Amino acid sequence: MLNAPIQPLMYNNPQPVQNNIPPQPAPQPIAPPQDQKTILREQSMAISSDIAAEYGATTRLNDILVDLAKALKEEKDPEQKKVLEARINTTNQMILQREMKINQMEMTKAQIDAQLKQ
Numbered sequence: 001m002l003n004a005p006i007q008p009l010m011y012n013n014p015q016p017v018q019n020n021i022p023p024q025p026a027p028q029p030i031a032p033p034q035d036q037k038t039i040l041r042e043q044s045m046a047i048s049s050d051i052a053a054e055y056g057a058t059t060r061l062n063d064i065l066v067d068l069a070k071a072l073k074e075e076k077d078p079e080q081k082k083v084l085e086a087r088i089n090t091t092n093q094m095i096l097q098r099e100m101k102i103n104q105m106e107m108t109k110a111q112i113d114a115q116l117k118q
Helices: 036-074 078-117
Strands: none
Touching: 036 078
16 A cells, blocks of 8 residues: 555653763863962963064065065056055054064063063
8 A cells, every 4th residue: 555544653651761871070170270480481481472473473574575675676657666665664564563562572571581580
């Protein structure tokens, strides 16, 4: 019979299944270091990492600046020269800002390192 009507099956009400699995304890958060020197050491390492990243970004900006200067030297169109000069000025400002940020971070790191020596 191809199109036989579907008859509901008579099942007993299912009983809830009881799992014998003990509940898992909640994961314990990693305890923050209690030692002040450990905290300072970690801050110093984090700042060192940030300083390295800023130096990398500054190096990349310097490479861009060199490329812009080469393009400016070869450019004949006065309008395009103005555009390139504006880009050079903007890139110079970005480099200066990063260098100031590096100096601030180096001063902060020096203060932290001085605290670590005490």
